[in-house]
Amino acid sequence: MADATLAAELRTEFGKGAARRIRRADRIPAVLYGHGRDPIHITLEGHATMMALKTSNALLEIVSSDGSKNQLAIPREVQINPVNRHIEHVDLFVVVRGEKIEVEVPVHMVGEPAYGTMISVDNQSIRVLAEATTIPEQIEVSMEGRKPGDHVYAGDVSLPAGVELIDDPEFLLINVSAQLSEAQLEAELESEAVDEDVAASTGAEPDAADGESE
Template identity: 55%
Template sequence: MADIITLKAQQRTEFGKGAARRIRSADLVPAVLYGHDVEPTHVTLDGHAVMMALKNANALLSIEIEGGETRLAVAREVQIHPIRRTYTHLDLIAVKKGEKIEAEVPLHIEGEAFSGTVVSIEDNTLAILVDPTSIPEAITVDIAGRKPGEHVYAKDIVLPAGVELVQDPEYLIVNVAAEAAEETEDEAAEGEEA
């Protein structure tokens, strides 16, 4: 479970391209906080603080809006400048403790499959339903001793307590296949003669 990261926010009153450019030139990030049947709140956040917070996958953010209101949120849509790699806009979804949300969690593959196999990782994330305060940083998938022809599907992954699978249970995560046989010298010579 990740810690709650606090970000200070200021209410935004200016909108449009010109206002967004002025906000970004001051090393701030325009953002919109919405959810839970509340009117969307337009805010600005410190650019460096946003960059540090979003280094954590599925970061749970405590947004302290100037004037006293504090809301828990997670980043849903993140826009990044294609060249400078700075954050240009955030869509934040308000969440409540005890209410489950959908999250994409990284998978960590551990162990070694049977010798003479090739392991193909088909997907490195898993869609889950979880309390926002209990989002795991990663979920471990053990492939130790797997033989050629064995697979790991989403339904085979052991999930932490309180976590539900959102992904299709038959979704292929890891494929273990036999190594391709190397041609012997005789087979190679026969191929050249033909």
């Protein structure tokens, strides 16, 4: 079952002016592609699309106004206006039931590490191969009791049945280290401030190696 159903209309005009008119009408320009087919340019309901895309790797059922066959698709690229955060364009990849596709799935940490530790997240998602209609919304990683020096690699993650890892098993996701003491934190901040002052006075980047040039 799809996560959301979106009504689509064929797009008949193009260009920046046309795109602005589409968005003023509370619709979003989009393109459907995949499976060797020619791309189909459409527009989607603005609010409904925004709500549907709040779910990671949402499976969408695209219903065309011309009466053609409904399509299942997942978002591949979502362009967002950096100022008003409105969706400006969506690339939709057509999928069929039963096929496996490559997707990026967010990693979600659960549980508390050992006291006195801090967590650094190196990568927030992993690439997996999953059946198009059962893509996990997120993959949980237990941090319960983890100690300084612990690392979580892609190969350590427990994947749902039928989901295969694409990333290298040694792909680092999370690093656990000892929490800095107040004195260590102050020393680190002072060191960073000195680096910035030196860089500002010399015009060099902080930590740049002496004598090196491109």
